[in-house]
Amino acid sequence: TTRLLKEKAEITKEQQAFMKVIVDSYNRHQIPQDVTKKLLQEQYSAEENFILLTEMATSQVQVLVEFTKNIPGFLSLDHEDQIALLKGSAVEAMFLRSAQVLSTKMPNGHTEVLEERIRNSGISEEFMTPMFNFYKSIGKLHMVQEEQALLTAVTILTPDRPFVKDHPAVERLQEPMLEVLRKLCALHHPREPQYFARLLGRLTELRTLNHYHTEMLTSWRMNDQKFTPLLCEIWDVQ
């Protein structure tokens, strides 16, 4: 049984290689410096902050598509299911990304500036609270980079998104990632046996943000704020 226990805990060679593909892709695909640099330059106003966040959101969708294409097996899924997974996970991937970014101290005060601009971009208080509560709950986990990359991949490959036809095919891709993530959590957080369960609990909290996000988009539209064609396409807004 010790051998079985050992196998259960240890990350195998192929799991190591599999994880490396996802982590390298995650690190390679970030929004360009010239976009984040604007965070420090542009003047402060709700309109300017919204325009900046729109540019960041648009760039993040492009980054998300590139990252997703590198997830082993994703491109062999049914093409319509590929679109359904991207559209269904874009908001969650973005909130996960923003939580990871805002909970780590970025160089030269980006974090504070970014937080300031989010807080003054026309997002109403009722959505700001759950959003920043999520950021705090992610921050408390002190995820390592491999966990961040795998958690993002697990979020994208969630089988029960709207319009996904071949659930089992998506489950077959998500399962090995969950297995590696479970082992990673045991490896990096040995004194917190419940850490993996807490991590998955954040995915449930993430889903509730989808609802708030739809409201956020609607309230921005009411104030005649304009989105980019890519955001309109991924979020089905006119």
Ligand SMILES: C[C@]12CC[C@H]3[C@@H](CC=C4C=C(C(=O)O)CC[C@@]43C)[C@@H]1CC[C@@H]2C(=O)c1ccc(O)cc1
């Ligand atoms: C999600 C978000 C757009 C994308 C931003 C995020 C805040 C922080 C980020 C950090 C990034 C990085 O450092 O890599 C990439 C972009 C993101 C992930 C914003 C908070 C609210 C905003 C939003 O929902 C929004 C939606 C439509 C808009 O037109 C404007 C904003």
